[in-house]
Amino acid sequence: MSASFTKSTARNIFYGGAVFFFLLFLALTVDTVQTLPKRDNRANLTEQVARGKKLWEVNNCIGCHTLLGEGAYFAPELGNVYQRRGPEFIKAWIKAQPTGAPGRRQMPNFHLNDAELDDLVAFLKYASEIDTNKWPPNIEG
Amino acid sequence: MPRSRHVPGDLAMWLFILAELAVFALFFALYGVHRARQPALFAQGQASLRLGSALVNTLLLIAGSAAVAASVRAFAANQLARGAHLLGWTWLSGAVFLLLKGEEFAHLFAAGVSLSSDDFWMFYLSLTVFHFLHVVLGMVIIVAVWLRARRGAYGAANHVGVETAAAYWHMVDLVWVVLFALVYVAR
Amino acid sequence: MSTSAKAAPRPAGGPTPANMHIRFASQTVAKPYFVAAIGLFVGQVIFGLIMGLQYVIGDFLFPEIPFNVARMVHTNLLIVWLLFGFMGAGYYLIPEESERELHSPLLAKITFWVFLVAGALTIVGYLAVPYATLAKITGNDLLPTMGREFLEQPTITKIGIVLVALSFLFNLSMTVLKGRKTSISLVMMLGLWGLAIFFLFSFYNPHNLVLDKYFWWWVVHLWVEGVWELIMGAMLAFVLVKVTGVDREIIEKWLYVIIAMTLITGIIGTGHHYFWIGTPGYWQVWGSVFSALEPIPFFMMTLFAFNMVNKRRREHPNKAAVLWALGTGVMAFLGAGVWGFLHTLAPVNYLTHGTQITASHGHMAFYGAYAMVVMTMISYTMPLMRGREANSNGAQVVEMWAFWLMTIAMVFITLFLTGAGILQVWMQRMGEQPLGFMATQDKIAFFYWLREAAGVVFFAGLLLYIVSFFVGKREAARG
Secondary structure, three states: OEEEOOHHHHHHHHHHHHHHHHHHHHHHHHHHHHHHHHOOOHHHOOHHHHHHHHHHHHOOHHHOOEEOOEEOOOOOEOOOHHHHHOHHHHHHHHHHOOOOOOOOOOOOOOOOOHHHHHHHHHHHHHHHOOOOOOOOOOOOO | OOHHHEEEEEHHHHHHHHHHHHHHHHHHHHHHHHHHHOHHHHHHHHHOOOHHHHHHHHHHHHHHHHHHHHHHHHHHOOOHHHHHHHHHHHHHHHHHHHHHHHHHHHHHHHOOOOOOOOHHHHHHHHHHHHHHHHHHHHHHHHHHHHHHHHOOOOOOOOOHHHHHHHHHHHHHHHHHHHHHHHHHHOO | OOOOOOOOOOOOOOOOOOOOOOOOHHHHHHHHHHHHHHHHHHHHHHHHHHHHHHHHOOOOOOOOOOHHHHHHHHHHHHHHHHHHHHHHHHHHHHHHHHOOOOOOHHHHHHHHHHHHHHHHHHHHHHHHOOHHHHHHHOOOOOOOOOOOOOOOOOHHHHHHHHHHHHHHHHHHHHHHHHOOOOHHHHHHHHHHHHHHHHHHHHHOOOOOHHHHHHHHHHHHHHHHHHHHHHHHHHHHHHHHHHHHOOOHHHHHHHHHHHHHHHHHHHHHHHHHHOOOOOOOOHHHHHHHHHHHOOHHHHHHHHHHHHHHHHOOOOOOOOHHHHHHHHHHHHHHHHHHHHHHHHOOOHHHHHHHOOOHHHHHHHHHHHHHHHHHHHHHHHHHHHHHHOOOOOOOHHHHHHHHHHHHHHHHHHHHHHHHHHHHHHHHHHHHHOOOOOOOHHHHHHHOHHHHHHHHHHHHHHHHHHHHHHHHOOOOHHHHHHO
16 A cells, blocks of 8 residues: 655645644634623722732742632632632631641631721622633532 | 555554544543433433434545545546545545535534533534544645645555545544444434 | 674765764763763752652641742653753764764853753742742733743743754754755654744643633643654664664655654543533543554554564664663653553543642653763763763663662652542542542542652662762773
């Protein structure tokens, strides 16, 4: 059995395939971005939530926790922590850190004031109301 | 070289075709799984499809396949003008397919159907739009080969490029026939 | 020890470098890049060991190095040392492929020091002050980009990375433009340009979490399952051309086919990250279908590497480099291909998303694909830059021991994390009475201890790897 196999055809398929699938990816991205308003809870994306997101970022929370399943896997999922624990528990917990319990994983104290704690909780509430196709499987995250 | 032991077209294209067929096969399999889970939804969606224009489209792609196959034979017989001419017919069959299908999409989109409507329309649009883009790609390949043919790049001794394009077109046609049977006909 | 079938090729014309084993003197600018890469690799593994211990002794080094800091250092060092490796590879490979000296060796040297100092300062910043303070003093408020996984670098560091990348790309592009254009160099350049372009999405950080995450993956996924694979393919192809003596045409056409498959499956394969982050449901189908096929290019790469070595037309004296090349093929397939496939289908990922399963895949994929391809390149080029075709037999034996220690240790790290992940999914996400996160972690601590032990073996392998550079100097000098 014989078949032709040339570098120029392989090259053309590489370029053609890459362009084809990248354009398709762009088209799906356009559709996604147009569909997101129905899913991403942007109606509740307030100034306070934006401040909370920034606090989430500048304290590198993602370095231990996951949010919607992405991040480090060292500490609990926080995408649904608002439902799991409620706002008051979250604030009290953050203020009480570190526990100092010997041998236990420790969370630093980030010295957040009451307004900042409210911002952070508002962000976690907003994140918890995003339509994630029913993930996580249960409340434990 | 004995004719029967010759694989037409370029191996790289065959690998590409295999990958594409694998993608479509997975899509079809998932379509089957979801259809089995929600028979009423899929039956309702399938009933709203226009069988007539899909049948015309099936015939168009098959005609395009016949033309490109004839084109390969023409090049093999060193009938270069006839070969290029037949490529034009293949391209035309694709263009009409796109027109008919595009009109149907425009209709659906105007009615607010989208990938997020429900599982039936998600699969329907995923399969048909993905296939639609393959027809577009097939036409681009046909044009590329046609331009090369016009420059005299092919002859009886060397027309692998035409075979390669034909192989791709047959794949696009084959996928459509399966799609037609599975999505339009099987109820 | 067999000697080479052919003498080292000499440049047809032009100046003859003092070192007869390299074709163009400017290729040696790669050397500091590789040295820095290995140095940062050591740092990465040390922080990995710290984190591994923190998994079981939670308060280890607290509050001096909290876990989030250690992790940031671990992952950022990985990215930076791989970038150093890619850049070194670029500076070595592009002049040789282009058959001319590098456009500006001086610029390459300046770029090296800028990148090293910027990288070092960033790491020092992570360790010296709280992250929020680092954000404040680096002006994160002006353009907030920090605090997202893998993109923790201060905004000014990110800008620095872009400038370094532009300087590097300018230097290499000028070299390619003025010289011979081969498929290997074009693919390499395409990958490197893609790397720089997709990094620009790290500057897009909208308040909308879903959009943030959606385009965050344009950096992360389109890097590691897109353009980085072009770089990897080009590096592997380059080394295979050199060590096997197989016709370049054959190697290059397979390179094209493999990277075509990579992008055909990998671009839409990004969808496997869009299952549960607020993106539309159809991504579960699109992402599953395309990413299910992502192992194919990795499998082809494995077959490709073994086939080319089997068809070799010369016995290259650098056996270690051949071993690294083959190892890259196998481990990339296992780590990226098999372990990726394991949890890529949406119904499976629903249970495994964000667990130790993800961590297991990440470890073997990064080591198998990217760490190993950089070490393949280092293994092939370092002896040449040090004035010999291959290291002494003794040095190669040590290097091969290091290869096996690191590789086997990584297999075990992956297996232990997979075990931990399966138990985690079982206890925390399945059944009537799911356990909480920390309760589950306590129950799987045994697997974390085993992982830490495997990590220590990996570290020993890495130290041995460094030792291999200093073994048998006298013997090599004589030969």
